[in-house]
Amino acid sequence: MTPIQVLLVDDHAVVRAGLRMLLSADPELEIVGEAENGTEGLRLAQELAPDVVLMDISMPDMNGIEATRRIKELCPDVAVLALTMHEDDQYFFEMLGAGASGYVPKRAAPNDLISAIHAVQRGGVFLFPSVARLLVSDYLQRAEQTGTSGRGFDVLTEREREVLTRIAQGRSNQEIAGELVISIKTVNRHRENIMAKLKLHSRVELVRYAIEKGLIEV
Numbered sequence: 001m002t003p004i005q006v007l008l009v010d011d012h013a014v015v016r017a018g019l020r021m022l023l024s025a026d027p028e029l030e031i032v033g034e035a036e037n038g039t040e041g042l043r044l045a046q047e048l049a050p051d052v053v054l055m056d057i058s059m060p061d062m063n064g065i066e067a068t069r070r071i072k073e074l075c076p077d078v079a080v081l082a083l084t085m086h087e088d089d090q091y092f093f094e095m096l097g098a099g100a101s102g103y104v105p106k107r108a109a110p111n112d113l114i115s116a117i118h119a120v121q122r123g124g125v126f127l128f129p130s131v132a133r134l135l136v137s138d139y140l141q142r143a144e145q146t147g148t149s150g151r152g153f154d155v156l157t158e159r160e161r162e163v164l165t166r167i168a169q170g171r172s173n174q175e176i177a178g179e180l181v182i183s184i185k186t187v188n189r190h191r192e193n194i195m196a197k198l199k200l201h202s203r204v205e206l207v208r209y210a211i212e213k214g215l216i217e218v
Contacts, residue, residue, distance in 0.1 A: 006053075007054070032048050042070050042074070051079065051121045072098065086105075125207045167206060
């Protein structure tokens with residue numbers, strides 16, 4: 001099995017050293033590079049094409065939010081996972097808006113970080129509980145303001161509900177196809193129908209909906 005290639009972007013050398021030691025203990029992970037600011041992280045992401053970038057937010061030169069935005073524009077297949085000391089809603093929503101697939105505070109347990117790397121590499125979304133609550137709260141506020149909270153399961157077929165739950169759990173299209181014994185093309189068609197029926201526009205919105213409806217736990 002090919003290891004998940006990880007790029008570390010953090011302006012503190014001691015943090016990078018600790019992450020390298022932690023992640024190197026997992027045979028399924030491989031550190032392919034390190035950067036001390038967003039500009040260098042962007043350059044290495046283009047050169048190395050890692051599977052996952054662990055991205056700090058507060059850095060000199062180019063911060064993690066702008067670096068994430070640029071990486072997703074130039075390297076859309078690279079997943080970005082925010083690893084930061086910030087747990088407030090401002091940074092959280094800005095990182096998600098920039099294209100990050102997950103958000104983990106630096107106080108998280110090592111197993112949470114490793115699980116997050118695996119989840120975003122598979123195309124899933126990983127949100128630490130403290131920030132997931134921000135997402136749910138924001139969803140409920142928007143739903144109340146726009147009257148969309150009634151978008152329930154009744155608009156979806158049974159198969160679409162099965163696909164929705166698995167997407168929200170972080171399963172890849174290939175994994176969903178295997179579990180439901182359908183083709184990847186069919187999974188894609190169900191995904192498009194789900195997004196259209198629920199008026200969702202991204203995987204993050206889909207996960208937010210799934211959390212609010214109790215389809216997945218955080």
